[in-house]
Amino acid sequence: xxxxxxxxxxxxxxxxxxxxxPWPASLSVGQHRLRGYAHxxxxxxxxxxxxxxxxxxxxxxxxxxxxxxYGWTQFExxxxxxxxxHAILTRAADHAGNTQPELTPFNEKGYLFxxxxxxxxxxx
Numbered sequence: 528x529x530x531x532x533x534x535x536x537x538x539x540x541x542x543x544x545x546x547x548x549p550w551p552a553s554l555s556v557g558q559h560r561l562r563g564y565a566h567x568x569x570x571x572x573x574x575x576x577x578x579x580x581x582x583x584x585x586x587x588x589x590x591x592x593x594x595x596x597y598g599w600t601q602f603e604x605x606x607x608x609x610x611x612x613h614a615i616l617t618r619a620a621d622h623a624g625n626t627q628p629e630l631t632p633f634n635e636k637g638y639l640f641x642x643x644x645x646x647x648x649x650x651x
């Protein structure tokens with residue numbers, strides 16, 4: 528009996544970003560330099576923004592280090608952590624004009640999920 532692999536259409540990857548922190552993160556009160564990574568299959572990352580108010584306002588993060596084609600780009604920003612529960616969003620945009628969407632349409636198994644996701648942080 529000969530086994531034949533089933534050919535499935537290859538889906539393109541999507542632009543995405545994420546903080547490099549435990550889920551949820553527990554941090555002390557005070558100034559923190561938060562870091563994360565962004566990736567786009569369409570070209571170099573142009574900007575990463577972050578928000579602490581659910582996406583009502585966005586601030587630019589700094590891109591750090593060399594960008595390698597099709598690799599992950601590191602970003603960082605400084606944040607003053609105050610006592611309480613917080614959620615930080617990040618979103619990336621590339622030089623081709625692609626940006627993480629506010630909502631991601633359904634995709635089987637969720638591999639292409641790329642909407643900004645609130646990262647929980649507990650300060651205490």
